[in-house]
Structures are given as structure tokens and as C-alpha cells.
Amino acid sequence: MQFSNHMDEIQLSKIRQIGELAGQMAKEGRSVIKLQVGEPDFDTPQHIIDAAIASLNRKETHYAHNRGTMECRKAISDKLWRDNGIKADPEKNILVLNGCAEALQCATLGILDPGEEMIIIEPTFINYIQLAKMAQCTPVIVRAREENGWLPDVEDIEKAITSRTRILLLNSPTNPTGAVYPRELLEQIAQLCVKHNLIVVSDEVYEKLIYGDAKHVSIASIPGMEDRTITINGLSKAYAMTGWRLGYVAADENLVLPMLKVHQYSTTCLPVFVQAGAAEALNNGEADVEAMRREYQRRRDMLAKLLLECEDLSLRVPDGTFYMYPNISKLGIDSHSFVFRLLEETGVATTYGTAFDQKGEGNIRISFANSEENLREGAARILQFIAKVR
Ligand SMILES: Cc1ncc(COP(=O)(O)O)c(C=O)c1O
Incomplete structure (x- = not known):
């Protein structure tokens, strides 16, 4: 066979x-x-569970809008502005998806053409390389070194760029090293992306789990990056909601459309009660x-x-x-x-x-x-x- x-x-x-x-x-x-x-x-947390139960008791058991319920998109939009300095219109710039896992799949399948390249910084979350391959693309590896605090060198990233590079995938705070990219590094990376016309997929799922003096910076908030960044985040890690499978993307509407196609023809939408719980988490879970x-x-x-x-x-x-x-x-x-x-x-x-x-x-x-x-x-x-x- x-x-x-x-x-x-x-x-x-x-x-x-x-x-x-x-x-x-x-x-x-x-x-x-x-x-x-x-x-x-x-x-x-119990108040998040209660919000989902209340939604079920209201018999909110039908398909949701493909992009997500307006309540949930609005909560995400408010959060992105409050925490990250990212302006995202709930009508156009946000998709509620099945975990960051689906968000990553939408970003790779939706944006990459076969034969293109995606730069990935190792050590890395294992999904990225396999997702590039699923999109029939080449994962190009740049290594972050331990002696450099597990942060990548901007020169190494630039050397890896070719005419086929479409996406630079970033993950800060980083799984598995725990490194947090400082603002200066992200600003240098941003300049590189503008110079070489790259799209950044920024996986920020560990954003809230940050210690001491470290600060999380979203690369989409750096001038010049708002139209070329797909910000990925979700509730799994910070809110202890892994089983709820709620993640999202925020991006320019032109980038959102191809990702919406992947979502429409794969998982379609998230349950309304899951999104009700997520809205409660984002609005009242700090x-x-x-x-x-x-x-x-x-x-x-x-x-x-x-x-x-x-x-x-x-x-x-x-x-x-x-x-x-x-x-x-x-x-x-x-x-x-x-x-x-x-x-x-x-x-x-x-x-x-x-x-x-x-x-x-x-x-x-x-x-x-x-x-x-x-x-x-x-x-x-x-x-x-x-x-x-x-
Ligand atoms: C860096 C990173 N991104 C994404 C995910 C997937 O998260 P989700 O549960 O939202 O699909 C994980 C899970 O371990 C992760 O470590």
C-alpha cells in the first residue's frame, strides 16, 4: 500500500x-x-471552570465562529494591548485555535510554500522542525550557544538567510533552555527581518512564566514588525489549561486569511464553552x-x-x-x-x-x-x- x-x-x-x-x-x-x-x-482555577460550566448550562453547544467567539477574541485583544503593546482588532487580526500547536500549524501551512526555508533556533521545541517538513519546507537550523546564555547570535541568523527564507521562528521564553530574549536582541533581529523581508513567527506561550529581573518583550510591538509578525500564545502553561486546548494567533489581516483557511478545513472552531472559560481566564485570571x-x-x-x-x-x-x-x-x-x-x-x-x-x-x-x-x-x-x- x-x-x-x-x-x-x-x-x-x-x-x-x-x-x-x-x-x-x-x-x-x-x-x-x-x-x-x-x-x-x-x-x-475554579472561576475559569465555572465560566465554562455556565456556558454549557446556557446550552452554548453549537459551532462557534471560525475565528473564535467575539467574547474570546475581545479578551485576547485587550490582553495583547495591556500586556504586550500589540494592537489587534478582534474582527480582523485574531484567530482562536486549538492550542499553540494548531496556531503553529496554521502559521507554517498557511504561510510557507513548498521548497521555502524556515529558520529555527536550536535548542528548540521539537514541533517546529516537523511542522516545517509537513509544509514541505526546509528547516534551517541556527544554534544558540550555552556560553551565550542560550541566546542566538544575530550574525548567525543573518548567515542562515537565503533567497528562499520566508519565516524566522522565535520562542522566548525558550523551551527547553529557559532563555528570555532581551529587548536589544529583539530589536536587532527586527532590523534583520525588515532588511531581508522575513516574517517572524513568535511563540510566546511561556510569556507569563518569567523570573527575577527578566522582562518579556513581544517582537510585534517593535516598530516595523507589526505587519510581519505572527504572535502565537495560549493558555496552556500560564493558566494551567493544557487540556482545554486554547491558543491563538494575532497578525496582520493579510497573514490571518491563509491561516484561517487551514483552520476552517481542519479543526473548524473551538467549543464555545472552552472559549467562555478562556475569556474568564484572560479577563480575571491574573x-x-x-x-x-x-x-x-x-x-x-x-x-x-x-x-x-x-x-x-x-x-x-x-x-x-x-x-x-x-x-x-x-x-x-x-x-x-x-x-x-x-x-x-x-x-x-x-x-x-x-x-x-x-x-x-x-x-x-x-x-x-x-x-x-x-x-x-x-x-x-x-x-x-x-x-x-x-
Ligand atoms: C514552545 C512551545 N510552544 C507550543 C507548545 C504547545 O502548546 P499548546 O498546549 O498551547 O498547544 C508547547 C508545549 O509544550 C511549547 O513548549
């Missing part, structure tokens, strides 16, 4: 494999600590987000302190997200073997860095979206394991 040839190029998620193995071990009665998942351990952010910051500080006690490991304490990306290369063991041995021998699940950075060996990703108790126990087991393999 014949299948789509270009799907042969697409890889299944490497991270899933670790989760499945960890799940299997837990079923067998082993003590497993899951520090590989990129998902808040908090539940969605205190909940701040409480969770503080807790992540506390856990970050605690975990970093524990890990930094180990001389065999180095760590840049992340400014954002809920991930740490320590370097284990001093141990002389590759990150893939480290992660699988760590899981099998101690029950602690993490993710190997080569899943995010094909050429970058030596790091593992640890999620601190977990309880203090689990993080303390996880760190103790990691340090015992390091002492054993040293």
Missing part, C-alpha cells in the same frame, strides 16, 4: 518514548518521578497566574540550589519557563544514555538534550512543574546517580 511519501520525513515525538517508559515502570509498581513533562501540576508563577520561581530557586551543589554538573539558572537545562558533559556520558539510565536505575524521568538540539550534546531538560517533595526527591536521586557514574 502506498502512503504519503513526505510523511516519511516526519518523526514521532522522541519525548513520548520517555513518558511511555516512565508510565510502564509506574504500572509495575516502581517509584517514578516525572520531571520530563512540560505541563503545570496545578489544576485550572492573580492566579501570579500565584503559580511565584511558586514556580520558588521551586526553580530550590532545585537550582540543590543541583548546583554538584560539581559534575553546570547550570544556567533559567529566567523563564519551567525547565532547567543542566550540562552533564563532564561525566563523559551522552545525554541519551544518561536519561535512559537515570530512568531505569532511579525512576527519575527527564529528557535528553539531543531531542531539542541535534548537534548539541551534553544537556538534559528537567521540568520543575512538579511538587516540592518530588523535586527534592528527584534531585537527590539525580545526584546519587551522578555520584555512581562519575
Whole structure:
């Protein structure tokens, strides 16, 4: 039987494999600590759930507008202006989509033509490369280096640009490194995009999970970028709403139209009650987000302190997200073997860095979206394991 040839190029998620193995071990009665998942351990705040239930009780059970309910688009528009300095007309510039995952798919399938190139900064969220390939495009990799705080060099980005480059994909705060792009860097990148006529897809899903003095800047708010940026955001991480599947794009109306086509002919619309919950979250959820952010910051500080006690490991304490990306290369063991041995021998699940950075060996990703108790126990087991393999 014949299948789509270009799907042969697409890889299944490497991270899933670790989760499945960890799940299997837990079923067998082993003590497993899951520090590989990129998902808040908090539940969605009750007032958001109540808003969705109220919508269902109003029998709002029909198809919604393809672009999203006006209530939800309006809440997104207000948020973008309040938090990001982005002007987005709810009628023309916003699409409510099935998570940032669908937003990314709409941006790549909607904007790229086969044979074009999309620049991706590694270490990277794993979806981007596969999405470029689904759009029959070439993902062009620029590596951000650890010694540079995991930020990319603008010169490296410029060197990667060719006549076929259409999109530069940015993700700040960054999964998996936790790096937050400062304004000056974004201004330099903006100049480059104007010079080379590139579209920026800016994935800002970790925007609210930011610590210390770091500040989130949306590249769409930098002069010259408003018409060439697709801002992607969603409620999964900051509001503990992963299962609600609510993400969105904000962009110039000319960019929105092709993305709307992808959405219309794939998922069509989001449930109205999900959008009612999302509007409540965006309009009245700031205190909940701040409480969770503080807790992540506390856990970050605690975990970093524990890990930094180990001389065999180095760590840049992340400014954002809920991930740490320590370097284990001093141990002389590759990150893939480290992660699988760590899981099998101690029950602690993490993710190997080569899943995010094909050429970058030596790091593992640890999620601190977990309880203090689990993080303390996880760190103790990691340090015992390091002492054993040293
Ligand atoms: C950088 C990044 N973008 C997008 C997503 C997908 O988010 P959503 O749940 O909104 O689809 C994730 C999820 O891990 C992510 O890490």
C-alpha cells in the first residue's frame, strides 16, 4: 500500500518514548518521578471552570465562529494591548485555535510554500522542525550557544538567510533552555527581518512564566514588525489549561486569511464553552497566574540550589519557563544514555538534550512543574546517580 511519501520525513515525538517508559515502570509498581513533562501540576482555577460550566448550562453547544467567539477574541485583544503593546482588532487580526500547536500549524501551512526555508533556533521545541517538513519546507537550523546564555547570535541568523527564507521562528521564553530574549536582541533581529523581508513567527506561550529581573518583550510591538509578525500564545502553561486546548494567533489581516483557511478545513472552531472559560481566564485570571508563577520561581530557586551543589554538573539558572537545562558533559556520558539510565536505575524521568538540539550534546531538560517533595526527591536521586557514574 502506498502512503504519503513526505510523511516519511516526519518523526514521532522522541519525548513520548520517555513518558511511555516512565508510565510502564509506574504500572509495575516502581517509584517514578516525572520531571520530563512540560505541563503545570496545578489544576485550572475554579472561576475559569465555572465560566465554562455556565456556558454549557446556557446550552452554548453549537459551532462557534471560525475565528473564535467575539467574547474570546475581545479578551485576547485587550490582553495583547495591556500586556504586550500589540494592537489587534478582534474582527480582523485574531484567530482562536486549538492550542499553540494548531496556531503553529496554521502559521507554517498557511504561510510557507513548498521548497521555502524556515529558520529555527536550536535548542528548540521539537514541533517546529516537523511542522516545517509537513509544509514541505526546509528547516534551517541556527544554534544558540550555552556560553551565550542560550541566546542566538544575530550574525548567525543573518548567515542562515537565503533567497528562499520566508519565516524566522522565535520562542522566548525558550523551551527547553529557559532563555528570555532581551529587548536589544529583539530589536536587532527586527532590523534583520525588515532588511531581508522575513516574517517572524513568535511563540510566546511561556510569556507569563518569567523570573527575577527578566522582562518579556513581544517582537510585534517593535516598530516595523507589526505587519510581519505572527504572535502565537495560549493558555496552556500560564493558566494551567493544557487540556482545554486554547491558543491563538494575532497578525496582520493579510497573514490571518491563509491561516484561517487551514483552520476552517481542519479543526473548524473551538467549543464555545472552552472559549467562555478562556475569556474568564484572560479577563480575571491574573492573580492566579501570579500565584503559580511565584511558586514556580520558588521551586526553580530550590532545585537550582540543590543541583548546583554538584560539581559534575553546570547550570544556567533559567529566567523563564519551567525547565532547567543542566550540562552533564563532564561525566563523559551522552545525554541519551544518561536519561535512559537515570530512568531505569532511579525512576527519575527527564529528557535528553539531543531531542531539542541535534548537534548539541551534553544537556538534559528537567521540568520543575512538579511538587516540592518530588523535586527534592528527584534531585537527590539525580545526584546519587551522578555520584555512581562519575
Ligand atoms: C514552545 C512551545 N510552544 C507550543 C507548545 C504547545 O502548546 P499548546 O498546549 O498551547 O498547544 C508547547 C508545549 O509544550 C511549547 O513548549
